[in-house]
Amino acid sequence: MQAYEFINNLIPPLKLSDQAKMALGWMQEIRTNFLPVVDKGKFLGFLSEETIFDLNNPDAKVEEISLDMPACWVYSDQHIYDVLRVSSEQDSNIVAVLDREMAYMGVVTMEDAIAAIADSLSIQSQGSVLVLSMNMTDYSLAEIARLAETENTKILSSFISSDPLDENKIKLTLKLDKPELRYIKATLERFGYKILDHYQEETQISSEEDRIGNLLRFLDI
The missing domain is CATH 3.10.580.10 (CBS-domain)
Incomplete structure (x- = not known):
């Protein structure tokens, strides 16, 4: 790269x-x-x-x-x-x-x-995107990955950005390998994680324009 x-x-x-x-x-x-x-x-x-x-x-x-x-x-x-x-x-x-x-x-x-x-962030892969909000001190990708795996879901890639509304918080964007988010959302919320947004992708991304559009959405640009 x-x-x-x-x-x-x-x-x-x-x-x-x-x-x-x-x-x-x-x-x-x-x-x-x-x-x-x-x-x-x-x-x-x-x-x-x-x-x-x-x-x-x-x-x-x-x-x-x-x-x-x-x-x-x-x-x-x-x-x-x-x-x-x-x-x-x-x-x-x-x-x-x-x-x-x-x-x-x-x-x-x-x-x-x-x-x-x-390509590197698996944006072209079928799945879903989940956006979480948390304090930086509470961030543990290993713990979030463990919770995801309890619902048979894997994190393909992740991206951290600052929260413009609170300098002490971050936004964590996750690309997941499953399009269904209902159960993983319920699990994360049960453990105190705040979900800001989500995107479910039902079909395979088929064009360069779609892939770039999904990346911009993933990075929240």
């Missing part, structure tokens, strides 16, 4: 000598709003479609145009989670990947990153 594994080779880097009209043509062809700019193997930042339109000079060279997001990058051996973190921090749907010598390797798109996370 390292960043370099998800580099999108269909997105080319721009050179400083390239013209704005060529960059715009590439963006329209591959349907992206940003392209990376690289000089002598070094990542300089991203050129945006909006910047090109504002410039209104199709013959301008990239070296004459202000670039965006020079800090929007990760090392090639960083986890795919770091790609999502940098994407969020920089408000970008594309992140550059550099090796440890700071040489440019390529970019990862958010579509590719989200699809990778969806």
Whole structure:
């Protein structure tokens, strides 16, 4: 799950000598709003479609145009989670990947990153999603898994996020292998766990769009 594994080779880097009209043509062809700019193997930042339109000079060279997001990058051996973190921090749907010598390797798109996370979290598997609220001090995945197994249910993956309404609490999102939630909900509530929400999936997820949608719901984005 390292960043370099998800580099999108269909997105080319721009050179400083390239013209704005060529960059715009590439963006329209591959349907992206940003392209990376690289000089002598070094990542300089991203050129945006909006910047090109504002410039209104199709013959301008990239070296004459202000670039965006020079800090929007990760090392090639960083986890795919770091790609999502940098994407969020920089408000970008594309992140550059550099090796440890700071040489440019390529970019990862958010579509590719989200699809990778969806695979790792078993989002595409049939089952259900359960969202619990609890104090951080009460959190024990081992105990929750034990209770789930008493109802012949297994936890496929889990995700923790802070509770925006109470800084002392967390939201624990669980992907379970069974679509039926009635009994596991009753068991968890009997042991004092508060259930915030649940999603039951009756059919196998069949498309990339559905898989990404379920991941966003799972992560509560």
